[in-house]
Amino acid sequence: MLKLSSHSIDKMISQDKLYSLRALKTPKAGKILARWLFALCIIFLIFLFLPWQQNIRGTGKVTALNPMNRPQTIEAVIAGQIRKWHVHEGQPVKKGDTIVTISEVKEKYFDPELLLRLREQINAKESSLNSKDQKSKALTRQIKALREGMQNKIDQTLAKLEAEKFKFKNAENLYQRNKKLYDAGNIPLTKFQDIEYKYQGAQADLTNATIELDRIEAEYLDKISKAESDLSNTLAEIFDGQGDLAKYRNEFANTKIRTSQYQILAPQDGTVVKAMKAGLGETIKEGDPVCTIMPVASDVAVELYVKAMDVPLLSKGRKARIHFDGWPALQFSGWPSVSVGTFGGTVEVIDYVNSKPGEFRVLVIPDTGDQPWPKQLRNGSGIKGWVMLDDVPVWYEIWRQLNGFPPSLYEEPLDEVTKQKTDKQASKK
Incomplete structure (x- = not known):
């Protein structure tokens, strides 16, 4: 049984005929399971030492980088009474097109002459x-x-x-x-x-x-x-x-x-999104919104809101990955190279004041060296984003996540002005 002697009795007595020997024998399935578990442990240990790119997560929406290309509310400059609507919701308009005609309501200006x-x-x-x-x-x-x-x-x-x-x-x-x-x-x-x-x-x-x-x-x-x-x-x-x-x-x-001012005109090319005032004869005051126009935007960007504790780790030019609502995606935040359905971006603006309690806004524009963003994007669509940082081992990232620590920063990010000063000093040396 213990095979201490050089003389084996396996040929004289079959172990399968004896119940006690059969009970002591290790099952074949157990051996296979042990091998699989051992292999999985080896793979897990190897996995723990693989490089993982740290990232800062946030959510936001699609917008335009230039404020003039964002949805604009057209307001009445003077008080008046609506006489005629020249457009309807969803209609494209050109700059200078008449949207609404209003008439005078102040008796001082009633005289036609x-x-x-x-x-x-x-x-x-x-x-x-x-x-x-x-x-x-x-x-x-x-x-x-x-x-x-x-x-x-x-x-x-x-x-x-x-x-x-x-x-x-x-x-x-x-x-x-x-x-x-x-x-x-x-x-x-x-x-x-x-x-x-x-x-x-x-x-x-x-x-x-x-x-x-x-x-x-x-x-x-x-x-x-x-x-x-x-x-x-x-x-x-x-x-x-x-x-x-x-x-x-x-x-x-x-x-x-x-x-x-009796003719309220479109300030730029766009599409009438929503009419704030309805019907004829409705009186509006100075500064009252009349309708909203969505300009023909060409500088699409996303607003990404990140936690205040992560803002010091960000800098202009950092790469980001964006997942748009409505576009199926398989995201591996630490391995952007194997992600599917996400789009590349670059950090363009970091706000100096918080936009929401405990959160700062970051504007991300398309990465010219990556896949173009979908043309079907609409302003206000939801997004999820990841601003990519430095590489760390997987085991460190797991440990960091379990302890709730912020991402590590091995090299302090420099803004454009600091980079230029550094480059000038290096060239002088």
Whole structure:
């Protein structure tokens, strides 16, 4: 049984005929099972040391990289009442196509000839300003003429005053000489009195000439002051009129622009997705949404929301794998090369603030070196994504997952600016 001896009795006695020997014998199926278990253990041990690419998982939706290519809500700029719908849901539109026509609801703009009335007010105000401008020019000329007339009068009076001064000096000299002669008794009193009378007359003429100079100057200054006051009032009226004219022109321009807002136009090429307002005669306010347009987007991308603890591991340019809802896929997150039905992407944008509590948004664009994304994708479709990191052994990834640790980062990701600085420093060395 234990086969300790070199003499075997297997040929003399068959073990199958003895029940005790048959019971001690290992079943054949057990041996096969043991071999399979051993092989599986070997395979499992080998599997534990295979490379596994760590990744950061997230969910999100399809969007557009350029904000102008995302679904846009068209809003009413002014309040109005819907008069006619020119499109229906699902209809493609071109930029500038009329979507809705509205009518006025504010009584201030009810007059159909409002623009004509405003234009008449502007013309009247312009004519008034032209008249006042002519008046100001006339007053300016009048002031100039008064100043010139005053100067001429002053010059004439000064000349007369000089003549009176000369006449007074002569009369004074004659008076002084004759006074001496009269005091000496050489001339009679009547002659001296006649000379004294002429002397006093010359003195009075000099005084009158001085007074006339002051009177002329005061008279002209009064006229000039009055003309300048009229000019100031006219200029003030001109400035007020210019302010009113600016208000009229502003109101005219605003009203003209408002009339162009009665037609709500498509801002760009796209498709009418949903009408927010229905029926005719419905009143809308400023800023009320009218409908939603889906632009003809060419820069498809996906919004991937990842946990805040994983954001430091991300960097622009990281590869990602995307699984779109509606496209069957067999995903091996750690072995992207054997995944089926997923599409490659590249991290383009990482938000600096959280979009949801504890989550950050990452924008992923198609990987140009991978399979193109499906053309049938619609904005808002759900996705699942994996941002690929570095390779680790399978056993490490299992251990990490069991302990809830974040992925490992063997090399800190660098943004584009840091990479450029690093490359410049390396080239200088």
